[in-house]
Amino acid sequence: MTTPIDPRDMAGRPCSLAAALQIIGDRWALPAIREVMLGNHRFRQIARNTGAPTDRLAARLKALVESGVLERRPLPDDARYSGYYLTAAGRDLGAITRELIGWGDRWVVTAPPARIRHRDHELVTHTVCETCGERVHGEDVHRDDLVPGWDQSGPVTNP
Amino acid sequence: MTTPIDPRDMAGRPCSLAAALQIIGDRWALPAIREVMLGNHRFRQIARNTGAPTDRLAARLKALVESGVLERRPLPDDARYSGYYLTAAGRDLGAITRELIGWGDRWVVTAPPARIRHRDHELVTHTVCETCGERVHGEDVHRDDLVPGWDQSGPVTNP
DNA sequence: CCGGCAGGGTTTGATTTCCAAACCACCCTG
DNA sequence: CAGGGTGGTTTGGAAATCAAACCCTGCCGG
DSSP: OOOOBOGGGSSSSOOHHHHHHHHHOSTTHHHHHHHHHTTOOSHHHHHHHHOOOHHHHHHHHHHHHHTTSEEEEEETTEEEEEEEEEOHHHHTTHHHHHHHHHHHHHHTBSSOSEEEEETTEEOOEEEEETTTOOBOOGGGEEEEEOSTTEETTEEOOOO | OOOOBOGGGSSSSOOHHHHHHHHHOSTTHHHHHHHHHTTOOSHHHHHHHHOOOHHHHHHHHHHHHHTTSEEEEEETTEEEEEEEEEOHHHHTTHHHHHHHHHHHHHHTBSSOSEEEEETTEEOOEEEEETTTOOBOOGGGEEEEEOSTTEETTEEOOOO
8 A cells, every 4th residue: 555645735625535536536446446346356357347448447456456445366266366356445435336326326327227235125325424323414514624724715825 | 417328328337337427537526516515616716726727627617517516606795707506416426525535534645634524523424225224334235237238247248 | 998907717739648459478278 | 389368568649638828808996
């Protein structure tokens, strides 16, 4: 895993969103992670199922391994080769990937091309705050910037 | 809002993830949406706070308006100009944006540059299935592909 | 009614990234 | 040792991106 990113080095607002997008904001990163989540661990499978060109995919997979999102391990069914597997950080992306699929289903596509199932029923999610146990609504969420020189509205021009 | 995307037209697996990324998978889309969520509705504010070049930002904002994620409305404080506001589809991205910030905080940055607050306490989220009310774990989630010719492992080579 | 300035972008020309296709090296099988 | 599967790298050209400069409009002060 490469060294962590200091969010103050980002162009624009120091925000973990920009840092996260530096790692998974690439065009092929999330499709590749989706395939690994689905159990497709081999390079050619990921290439075929995402449609990514192999050079881009090779570069992105290498970067994802270096960032600690994926790791290479020998394949259980063929020890000659190794495949790509999720790390803890990668598994932690599962919820985001599912939410993006759900958003696409709701707002983008003509008809959902897959049914996402939770055990034996359809998965429809909402988000709950662990601290208070209540469902999260956007209007209850606020941001307190911790980096001096920035607040909600932008860089603070200090005297 | 442009016409919906048919997921069967995607390169690779027909999946709403790829369709969603076509709209918000651009480098500046989510940072721009974050700024609008934070209450910064003006072009220059969004440009400064994201660090995006203005030509890219102009193109992306236009695309986001066409996709129905943002809309242009007159600014309440200066009716001469109009600003960018979230539509329902845009507000529905709030949870994803927050999750990405959380993921970046946990796995990418040296130290979180902002505190995300839910009312008066720190926001720590998990996901709950609305159908059964239980917390969602990755291993309980499955995908049933509905497009003929595809399953979990890839395109089905039919006899 | 002219200069200056703020807002909201376009245009420009160099740079970077991306892509598709070809290629390479390795191993196994027949 | 030919052929095929695997995991990539290389190559040349097309497309997207960038920073910086520029453009247009509508005030606002003098």
